[in-house]
Amino acid sequence: MQRSFGLLASLILRSCGAAVVFFGMTAPAFAQEHEYSSDQIQAGYRLYVGQCQLCHGTNGDTIAGINLARQQFKTVRSDDDIRRMITTGNPAGMPPFILKPEELDDLVAFVRSGLDQSGVTFRLGDAGRGKAVYEKSGCVQCHRIAGEGGRTAPDLTDIGFIRRPGQIMASLTNPNKATQPINRPVTITTRDGLTIRGRRYDEDTFSVRLIDSREQMLSLQKSDIARYDVGTTSDMPSYQGKLTEGEISDLLAYLISLKG
Amino acid sequence: MRWKLALLLLIGALAPMAGNAQVTSQRIEQSASEPQNWLTFSGTYSGQRYSTLTQINQVNVKDMEQKWIVQDQVPGAWESNPLVVNGIMYLTERPNDVMAVDARSGKLYWLYRWTPDPGSRVCCGSENRGVAILGDTLYVGTLDAHLIALDSKTGKPVWNTTVADFKSGYSVTMAPLIVHDKVIVGVGGGEFGIRGFVAAFDPKTGKEIWRFYTIPGPGDPGFESWNGDDWKTGGAPVWNMGSFDPALNLVYFGTGNPGPDWNPAQRPGDNLYSDSVLALDPDTGKLKWHFQFTPNDGNDYDSTQVPVLADMDWNGKPAKVMMWANRNGFFYVLDRETGKFLRGAPFVKVNWASGLDANGRPIQTPQGPGQPTYPGNQGGTNWYPPAYSPRTGLFYFSAWENYGSIYRREQADYQPGRNFAGGGAGAILPVPGAATLGQARRGPIDNWTSEMGTGALVAMDPKTGKRAWSFLQYDVTNSGNLVTASDILFAGGNEGYFYAFDAKTGKLLWKSYLGGPVLNTPITYQVGGKQYVSVIAGNVLATFGLRD
Numbered sequence: 001m002q003r004s005f006g007l008l009a010s011l012i013l014r015s016c017g018a019a020v021v022f023f024g025m026t027a028p029a030f031a032q033e034h035e036y037s038s039d040q041i042q043a044g045y046r047l048y049v050g051q052c053q054l055c056h057g058t059n060g061d062t063i064a065g066i067n068l069a070r071q072q073f074k075t076v077r078s079d080d081d082i083r084r085m086i087t088t089g090n091p092a093g094m095p096p097f098i099l100k101p102e103e104l105d106d107l108v109a110f111v112r113s114g115l116d117q118s119g120v121t122f123r124l125g126d127a128g129r130g131k132a133v134y135e136k137s138g139c140v141q142c143h144r145i146a147g148e149g150g151r152t153a154p155d156l157t158d159i160g161f162i163r164r165p166g167q168i169m170a171s172l173t174n175p176n177k178a179t180q181p182i183n184r185p186v187t188i189t190t191r192d193g194l195t196i197r198g199r200r201y202d203e204d205t206f207s208v209r210l211i212d213s214r215e216q217m218l219s220l221q222k223s224d225i226a227r228y229d230v231g232t233t234s235d236m237p238s239y240q241g242k243l244t245e246g247e248i249s250d251l252l253a254y255l256i257s258l259k260g
Numbered sequence: 261m262r263w264k265l266a267l268l269l270l271i272g273a274l275a276p277m278a279g280n281a282q283v284t285s286q287r288i289e290q291s292a293s294e295p296q297n298w299l300t301f302s303g304t305y306s307g308q309r310y311s312t313l314t315q316i317n318q319v320n321v322k323d324m325e326q327k328w329i330v331q332d333q334v335p336g337a338w339e340s341n342p343l344v345v346n347g348i349m350y351l352t353e354r355p356n357d358v359m360a361v362d363a364r365s366g367k368l369y370w371l372y373r374w375t376p377d378p379g380s381r382v383c384c385g386s387e388n389r390g391v392a393i394l395g396d397t398l399y400v401g402t403l404d405a406h407l408i409a410l411d412s413k414t415g416k417p418v419w420n421t422t423v424a425d426f427k428s429g430y431s432v433t434m435a436p437l438i439v440h441d442k443v444i445v446g447v448g449g450g451e452f453g454i455r456g457f458v459a460a461f462d463p464k465t466g467k468e469i470w471r472f473y474t475i476p477g478p479g480d481p482g483f484e485s486w487n488g489d490d491w492k493t494g495g496a497p498v499w500n501m502g503s504f505d506p507a508l509n510l511v512y513f514g515t516g517n518p519g520p521d522w523n524p525a526q527r528p529g530d531n532l533y534s535d536s537v538l539a540l541d542p543d544t545g546k547l548k549w550h551f552q553f554t555p556n557d558g559n560d561y562d563s564t565q566v567p568v569l570a571d572m573d574w575n576g577k578p579a580k581v582m583m584w585a586n587r588n589g590f591f592y593v594l595d596r597e598t599g600k601f602l603r604g605a606p607f608v609k610v611n612w613a614s615g616l617d618a619n620g621r622p623i624q625t626p627q628g629p630g631q632p633t634y635p636g637n638q639g640g641t642n643w644y645p646p647a648y649s650p651r652t653g654l655f656y657f658s659a660w661e662n663y664g665s666i667y668r669r670e671q672a673d674y675q676p677g678r679n680f681a682g683g684g685a686g687a688i689l690p691v692p693g694a695a696t697l698g699q700a701r702r703g704p705i706d707n708w709t710s711e712m713g714t715g716a717l718v719a720m721d722p723k724t725g726k727r728a729w730s731f732l733q734y735d736v737t738n739s740g741n742l743v744t745a746s747d748i749l750f751a752g753g754n755e756g757y758f759y760a761f762d763a764k765t766g767k768l769l770w771k772s773y774l775g776g777p778v779l780n781t782p783i784t785y786q787v788g789g790k791q792y793v794s795v796i797a798g799n800v801l802a803t804f805g806l807r808d
Contacts, residue, residue: 049679050673053678054677054678058679117684181707181709181711182708182709184709201705202705203709203710203734204706204733204735204756204757205732205733205734205755205757206757230709230711
């Protein structure tokens with residue numbers, strides 16, 4: 001069993017490697033346009049488990065000052081920096097790793113995906129253009145960044161820190177599936193006959209706290225609630241087809257640049 | 261006359277110290293007769309967590325107020341279980357700190373810090389579940405698999421011995437168990453390809469007296485349940501407290517998952533004695549009987565729950581039973597003398613097995629790739645200790661309901677000290693394909709929603725296998741339980757509430773919000789004539805008592 005799997009894994013790695021030579025030659029920096037494929041991310045995951053996890057941990061956060069899943073590094077900035085660090089190691093104790101160029105690309109893809117084991121393909125465009133896309137597309141009506149915008153949808157000031165690129169991508173293209181369960185819209189009718197629509201901060205056995213459509217923070221006791229509905233869809237529209245693929249990749253680059 | 265009065269007053273002041281004799285094995289065996297103390301992890305050897313203290317009762321429990329707190333100095337899940345001996349509380353905090361606290365005021369007497377080797381590996385957090393006491397010595401296991409003896413009055417080490425090699429993934433997270441002047445402790449590491457064991461140590465020297473491997477070696481009975489060399493990395497850790505029946509002279513421990521966790525195809529066979537209960541002779545470590553709950557487990561259904569022992573009428577005859585709500589979603593009653601299966605039924609939604617046969621063996625119905633398995637990876641219940649009241653005849657435990665996982669099964673290659681899990685598990689979400697919340701959901705704001713599963717405090721009638729009552733919670737619960745002779749059941753939950761219920765009916769009598777999840781279990785004790793209840797929630801140990 002073990003041997004046959006080893007062969008399979010190396011075949012996967014080789015085929016991925018062949019597929020990424022093109023990207024490898026372009027040597028993209030983080031802010032440049034680039035696509036990280038699902039195959040690359042998943043191959044990177046396997047390499048990570050074997051080569052990196054022992055020191056960096058499952059979540060990439062076991063070395064002080066470094067959080068690979070959240071793109072928190074001490075010196076590294078670009079994809080090339082990551083490749084160089086893996087290849088040369090550092091005096092702080094990271095040993096040099098001898099890997100093929102395509103394997104380095106795979107590891108970069110896995111790190112850039114936020115250690116996304118499911119390996120969703122994502123394409124990063126230009127963050128500057130993405131900011132313009134954000135501003136023209138109505139996002140600001142509901143979302144807020146650094147004190148500007150609405151509050152009925154989640155504040156995005158640190159979205160690039162708390163969400164993986166694949167998750168943000170899914171939120172843009174298929175929000176009904178990607179929305180976090182706690183963010184689904186709720187409609188509450190109190191025993192007093194008041195109807196409240198909003199988004200929850202948290203809920204427990206006895207109470208719920210939410211921000212309503214007038215951006216008021218409310219705390220309600222369930223014993224005061226007559227009717228309580230949790231929406232099955234997100235209030236956010238899908239931008240699939242509304243924005244071009246290029247605009248979406250620009251918007252994604254902008255959103256993941258928001259680290260709070 | 262005055263000096264006589266002074267002497268009387270002095271004697272009066274010393275009265276609480278009257279029981280200050282050393283903690284002997286005999287005293288722990290009879291700990292039910294000194295309910296003012298909490299001498300061993302479960303209060304008594306039976307695992308019942310039943311206290312005969314009755315000062316706090318059904319009428320005045322509503323007047324409970326917070327008396328003092330201890331603040332955890334180390335952030336992270338706090339699963340410690342305190343002991344109380346003659347007004348002094350002994351507890352641990354992450355990773356391997358031990359402290360002695362005045363059980364009347366919460367003030368520290370001393371703090372001992374052990375820094376485990378940075379190379380220590382634990383799957384699921386730097387947990388430690390508490391200390392054991394014998395004589396005036398405390399015993400604590402460490403993440404780097406040491407066992408350390410400490411002077412209970414100074415907190416200084418007496419001896420320090422190596423239980424196993426942490427470099428191969430071994431650790432100790434459980435509180436040791438004292439039986440017959442031996443310190444018994446098991447090892448964690450079921451996610452790292454260890455070969456599990458439980459061992460007894462000399463309390464004076466730290467020398468190992470016996471060791472029982474939870475995976476049989478060549479020539480041992482049960483070895484045939486493994487294929488090839490799989491047994492060498494087969495897991496079956498012992499990472500939670502056992503129980504002891506002095507009359508039968510049997511000590512019982514539950515064992516954890518086989519390795520690799522999620523890929524049963526890689527280790528064909530029953531994989532004995534993973535996911536089992538073992539009945540061992542505490543003097544020799546010899547196996548008397550075993551019962552395996554989940555053969556060839558692929559869903560991480562550790563059977564490391566605390567065995568709960570009780571004597572009761574069973575089909576018209578007196579019986580010595582063991583009750584067990586298992587992580588696999590079934591509630592079992594066994595004959596603890598022989599290991600014979602008496603009853604078993606699911607207590608939550610279960611689809612990995614269609615039921616149990618006449619011997620209690622599950623009829624497994626594995627779900628296909630991408631299909632949800634119930635209960636999910638955290639189980640129908642888990643490490644948090646249950647309680648049993650001989651007054652109500654009910655067994656109390658925390659359950660996760662309507663909670664499933666989708667498993668990913670992969671070949672795992674063994675490398676010493678490295679993760680040997682064979683895949684993973686993701687949560688079932690209300691919107692198919694939605695982003696998972698992952699493990700990081702427990703930030704300062706609890707963003708769990710009930711569509712992913714809910715919590716229940718279950719009062720089970722062991723004679724019928726049916727619930728007498730349940731208290732349903734919006735969030736899941738990892739809380740242990742404590743029941744008293746006033747028929748009060750104390751329990752918490754992930755939401756951060758600490759509750760007192762009528763143990764007979766489930767009526768909520770009192771609650772307090774403590775701001776963090778309860779991840780182990782409350783205890784009760786008495787000092788200075790007053791009953792206290794202590795519970796850890798989040799980074800706080802809070803102690804309650806009646807209003808003065």
